[in-house]
Amino acid sequence: MKTGLPRVARDIPYTKGLHRITRHCAAWLVPDGTWGWSNAGLITGEGESLLVDTLFDVPMTREMLDGLAGPLARNPLSTVVNTHANGDHWFGNQLVAEAEIIASAPTAEEMRTNGPELIRGLLGQEGAAGRFARHIFEPFDFGSITPTFATRTFTGSLRLEVGGTAVEVHCLGPAHTAGDSVVLVPDEGVLYAGDLLFIGGTPITWAGPVSNWIAACDAMLAMDVEFIVPGHGPVTTKDGVRQVRGYLEWVRDEAAERHRKGMTPEDAMRDITLGRYAALDERGRLAQNVLAVYYELDPAMERVDTREVFRRIAELEGFS
Ligand SMILES: [Zn+2]
Structure with a gap:
């Protein structure tokens, strides 16, 4: 980690590891x-x-916790917030089980059906x-995961104090998943957005409605923040x-039409031309985003299961 703090988000390189953002915040x-x-x-x-x-x-x-060993030696981990129930944000919880693990109530519930067995089912298709x-999913090890769930839940918003630093957790879902939370450090203008933001990749609306994700973007835009850490991609503003809001409005309009x-x-999904969004990674996620718009327009429509969604994503990504 370099000494000295970044002035703006683009000063933070998108390289693997620990990056200090402000006095009390890092990614x-x-x-x-x-x-x-x-x-x-x-x-x-x-x-x-x-x-x-x-x-x-x-x-x-484990590699991350080793990388955080310096700051954690001085300031031991007391609290973990899982922003949502997708495994890439909580499957490592067993290594931090001595801390209080906080999630929104809908996320805590959704974790129960989003464990490693879901991924193993997809791999076996x-x-x-x-x-x-x-x-x-080949690069990852799903064999050693002991699902470790939240020990404290909340609805709406939660205010915490972490060794004198004020922290706010706001549940802005359902959007990407049933209960997406963001973590705000108001005194330092830093927001951890979880998967309400994919930067460089295509957002995917597992839960929806898309209109509420757009509202979540508006809520983030109303916050007084300079640095935003997305769930995926480089630190942004x-x-x-x-950009994410623009994609969501575009996919809503294209699918609704x-x-x-x-x-x-x-x-x-086969008819929509991606246009300016063709450069985003994971363009096949359009399959699920179209479904989310259809569900919003027709709540009685039968839900398509995750395995079939992956088949459609694979089709759009050219895996035939
Ligand atoms: Zn994620």
Whole structure:
């Protein structure tokens, strides 16, 4: 870690490891930000610390904790916040089980059905979906995970004090998942956004509604922050929030137009031209985003299960 603090977000290089942001805030960045390569955050107070998320498997989380050993030796970990229930943000919890583990109530509930067995089920599939799942998840170790759940839940917002540093946790979901939380350090203008922000990659609306994710973007834009750590990708600013908001508005309009024409979600995803979003990683996530818009327009529509969603994503990514 370099000495001296970054003046602006783009001063922080997108390289693996610990990056100090402000006096009390740091990020553990994990390029390249695609499936499973997620970021975490560290807030250090006087004599204690708060970790925002663990990583996708035990070895990666152990490597991170080793990398944070310096600040954690002075300010031991007292609190972990899991921003949401996707495994790349909590499968390493067993290594921090001595801390209080906080999640929003919907996230704590969703973790119960988002354990490693879900991933193992995807890996074991036949055909293109299985090949695609093995392609993206092969680097990770799902064999040594003991699901370790939240020990404290909240609804709405939670105010904490971490060794004299004020921390706010706000649940802005459902959006990406059932209960997406962000962690704000108001005195230092730092926001940890979890997967409400994918920078350089395509957002994926597992839970929706998309309209609430757009509202979550507006809530983040209203915060007084200079540095925003996304769940995936480099440290960003409100420009990054505006980019994600733009994608969500675009996909909502494109899918809604095809819903009006009576197209099926599969036909709609094949019909949409990505245009300026073709350069984002994981373009196949369009499959799930179209479904989320259809569910919002037609709440009675039967939900497509995750395995079939992966088949559609694989199709859009050219895994046939
Ligand atoms: Zn993630």
